[in-house]
Amino acid sequence: MIANHKLASAISDLGFYEFRRQLGYKQKHYGNKVMLVDRWYPSSKTCHNCGNVQPMPLSDRIYKCGRCGHTADRDLNAALNLASVSIDKLKSLEP
Ligand SMILES: [Zn+2]
Structure with missing residues (x-):
């Protein structure tokens, strides 16, 4: 989320604890x-196309799958992975 400049300044200003509290x-x-x-779910390291998990240094902004060749923006790939997480791997935020 910090890579998104609009979100980054808002989140950095208030910190993740406060962001989560406000959610x-x-x-x-x-x-x-x-x-x-x-928090350790490998959303950035997992290929959204084939499920391959590979190392992804923070400096790599484009995900290039070593197995299937799928290429996508790092954040988009992670967002798609998070959107398709099975319900049994999720927990609700306690208010
Ligand atoms: Zn792949």
Whole structure:
């Protein structure tokens, strides 16, 4: 999220603890449900096309799969992986 410059300044200003606390507040206020994935889930290291997991240094902004050749923006690849996480790997944010 820090790579997204609009989000980066907002999150850096308030810090991740406060960001998470506010998500909990908004969740309760709007009646939504915020779901969390394990902090070590390899969303950036996993190929969204074939599921291959490979090292991804932070300096690499483009994901290039060593198995299937799939190429995507690092953040887009991670976002697609997070969007398709199975429900059993998620837990809800406690307000
Ligand atoms: Zn792949």
